[in-house]
Amino acid sequence: MPHALILSRHAQEYASLIATANLPDLQVLATSSTTTAIEQGRDCAIVFGEPNLIRLVLSRLPALRWVQATWAGVEPLLDPNLRRDYVLTNARSVFGAPMAEYVFGYLLAYERRLLQRYTAQQFGRWDPTPPGTIRGKRLGLLGVGSIGAELARTAKHFGLHVKGYTHSSEDCSSVDVYYHGADLQAFVTDLDYLVSALPNTPHTRHLVNAGVLSALRAKAIFINVGRGSAVDEVALAKALNTGRLAGAVLDVFQEEPLPPTHPFWETPNLLITSHTAAITIPSEMTRVFVENYQHFIRGEALQYRVDFERGY
Amino acid sequence: MPHALILSRHAQEYASLIATANLPDLQVLATSSTTTAIEQGRDCAIVFGEPNLIRLVLSRLPALRWVQATWAGVEPLLDPNLRRDYVLTNARSVFGAPMAEYVFGYLLAYERRLLQRYTAQQFGRWDPTPPGTIRGKRLGLLGVGSIGAELARTAKHFGLHVKGYTHSSEDCSSVDVYYHGADLQAFVTDLDYLVSALPNTPHTRHLVNAGVLSALRAKAIFINVGRGSAVDEVALAKALNTGRLAGAVLDVFQEEPLPPTHPFWETPNLLITSHTAAITIPSEMTRVFVENYQHFIRGEALQYRVDFERGY
Numbered sequence: 001m002p003h004a005l006i007l008s009r010h011a012q013e014y015a016s017l018i019a020t021a022n023l024p025d026l027q028v029l030a031t032s033s034t035t036t037a038i039e040q041g042r043d044c045a046i047v048f049g050e051p052n053l054i055r056l057v058l059s060r061l062p063a064l065r066w067v068q069a070t071w072a073g074v075e076p077l078l079d080p081n082l083r084r085d086y087v088l089t090n091a092r093s094v095f096g097a098p099m100a101e102y103v104f105g106y107l108l109a110y111e112r113r114l115l116q117r118y119t120a121q122q123f124g125r126w127d128p129t130p131p132g133t134i135r136g137k138r139l140g141l142l143g144v145g146s147i148g149a150e151l152a153r154t155a156k157h158f159g160l161h162v163k164g165y166t167h168s169s170e171d172c173s174s175v176d177v178y179y180h181g182a183d184l185q186a187f188v189t190d191l192d193y194l195v196s197a198l199p200n201t202p203h204t205r206h207l208v209n210a211g212v213l214s215a216l217r218a219k220a221i222f223i224n225v226g227r228g229s230a231v232d233e234v235a236l237a238k239a240l241n242t243g244r245l246a247g248a249v250l251d252v253f254q255e256e257p258l259p260p261t262h263p264f265w266e267t268p269n270l271l272i273t274s275h276t277a278a279i280t281i282p283s284e285m286t287r288v289f290v291e292n293y294q295h296f297i298r299g300e301a302l303q304y305r306v307d308f309e310r311g312y
Numbered sequence: 313m314p315h316a317l318i319l320s321r322h323a324q325e326y327a328s329l330i331a332t333a334n335l336p337d338l339q340v341l342a343t344s345s346t347t348t349a350i351e352q353g354r355d356c357a358i359v360f361g362e363p364n365l366i367r368l369v370l371s372r373l374p375a376l377r378w379v380q381a382t383w384a385g386v387e388p389l390l391d392p393n394l395r396r397d398y399v400l401t402n403a404r405s406v407f408g409a410p411m412a413e414y415v416f417g418y419l420l421a422y423e424r425r426l427l428q429r430y431t432a433q434q435f436g437r438w439d440p441t442p443p444g445t446i447r448g449k450r451l452g453l454l455g456v457g458s459i460g461a462e463l464a465r466t467a468k469h470f471g472l473h474v475k476g477y478t479h480s481s482e483d484c485s486s487v488d489v490y491y492h493g494a495d496l497q498a499f500v501t502d503l504d505y506l507v508s509a510l511p512n513t514p515h516t517r518h519l520v521n522a523g524v525l526s527a528l529r530a531k532a533i534f535i536n537v538g539r540g541s542a543v544d545e546v547a548l549a550k551a552l553n554t555g556r557l558a559g560a561v562l563d564v565f566q567e568e569p570l571p572p573t574h575p576f577w578e579t580p581n582l583l584i585t586s587h588t589a590a591i592t593i594p595s596e597m598t599r600v601f602v603e604n605y606q607h608f609i610r611g612e613a614l615q616y617r618v619d620f621e622r623g624y
Binding site: 097098100101102104105106108109111112114115117118120121124126127128129130131133134135154157158159256257258260265271272273274275276277279 | 409410412413414416417418420421423424426427429430432433436438439440441442443445446447466469470471568569570572577583584585586587588589591
């Protein structure tokens with residue numbers, strides 16, 4: 001009988017949801033305590049939960065064969081000093097829809113001048129300034145995995161032109177044109193919106209640097225829903241402070257929570273959303289776990305397997 | 313040779329756009345002056361422009377056969393005291409896309425807590441409050457013409473359930489369930505979002521009244537992109553002031569610009585957008601005119617004909 005450790009701040013909620021799935025022969029230990037996990041988890045072949053907690057118990061689980069992370073980014077488990085003798089799967093199909101709501105909510109708010117109209121209203125001012133439109137605009141996606149694909153699909157719904165920048169994949173039909181490797185400048189040069197959904201890997205570090213920012217049109221908007229490490233934050237603050245870039249919406253940062261002294265708090269035309277773009281919804285995350293569990297007990301390949309070397 | 317009068321604040325822009333279409337045999341008089349229109353327009357069989365201006369010259373155009381309005385709502389031309397011996401067509405295919413950008417921009421901003429996060433940022437506060445989502449919510453459309461159909465289509469893209477309330481039509485496949493006539497209370501009772509795209513007609517006046525507002529769930533949001541006449545503004549202000557309704561976004565009002573003394577300026581949880589939800593884009597409006605002109609010279613039925621009695 002497989003033993004599973006649920007190690008999560010929401011362990012009891014996940015345990016209840018998994019119980020309703022009536023998985024055959026599964027025995028569950030649900031806890032938010034790493035101490036409990038270490039003391040009682042030595043028979044667990046399966047771990048389901050948050051990568052930052054799992055990292056703390058990883059070396060103390062002798063029976064471990066599979067970890068299902070509840071996050072898309074699994075950096076805490078990618079440290080080369082940690083064991084890699086298990087299958088790591090991440091949360092890959094659940095964040096596309098909320099990310100699309102976030103990105104298009106902010107793009108539309110920008111074009112519709114939502115904040116400016118709100119300010120006018122506070123002063124009792126009728127503000128007939130015409131809005132902009134996202135239709136017909138050029139969106140560039142840095143990274144086209146499951147999140148980028150959903151962003152592309154929503155972009156096509158609204159009539160945008162979609163450019164994708166990836167390592168090598170070209171498998172999303174909603175992307176109009178792909179760029180790779182050294183084509184980064186050509187990729188960004190005519191964009192209205194640049195959106196990063198890049199994971200944190202050695203290859204993505206500071207990909208959005210001063211050179212990329214200066215290749216963007218001055219009226220472009222940058223949105224980051226991936227990881228803060230992909231952005232040179234000093235260069236971005238400078239681009240916004242000098243008006244070189246029209247605006248940015250950042251959900252992720254090199255250090256989170258963003259430190260009180262960070263220059264971004266004083267940077268103009270920057271919206272900060274405190275890593276809330278796509279929160280994990282336990283019922284959907286449980287669906288991912290349950291599906292993968294059924295593959296696991298049948299000895300089949302698991303979905304959303306992370307390549308430790310590649311980092312995603 | 314047909315003579316056309318372009319009577320519009322943007323007469324010269326429309327004249328340039330129409331010139332590029334190389335319409336056969338069309339002679340154009342383009343002006344924003346009603347005096348010029350009356351003095352020089354007596355041979356014009358065709359009028360293209362803004363209903364409020366056209367109303368002022370309507371009785372002085374002896375050759376008139378067709379009016380193409382640049383607005384969706386053509387109330388200025390529906391006064392029973394005005395002539396109706398011509399074909400009136402309105403702007404019907406051009407506002408769906410911008411209206412969808414507006415409605416979903418505001419729904420997403422509401423669910424993502426955009427204004428609250430913006431306020432937190434002004435105080436340097438990291439705000440990890442989880443967002444809501446539009447996915448899975450219930451949207452009710454009051455009026456499902458070309459605008460409502462585009463709203464429904466976008467709602468389905470984002471995974472909403474769509475209810476439609478119409479006089480009798482049921483021809484939009486993106487609406488999950490239709491309601492008519494006396495079913496208004498049943499239509500609104502379980503909605504998360506109520507959106508009115510209703511025209512100004514005797515039948516729609518104050519359709520959104522105290523009874524409808526009290527049948528809505530307390531956490532519902534009301535958006536009006538149709539005409540202000542469809543709403544009992546006193547009842548709406550009361551519902552918002554008492555917390556009976558979570559929020560409203562209003563683009564249209566019984567009197568526009570909204571008078572400085574109107575209670576809406578002081579009403580909580582109300583966003584005012586100054587009749588900017590869908591502005592007329594001259595190039596798209598010209599496309600509508602050109603297509604209809606080609607029908608006109610061939611003696612074919614025109615698109616988007618307004619029924620004077622029905623009012624849309």
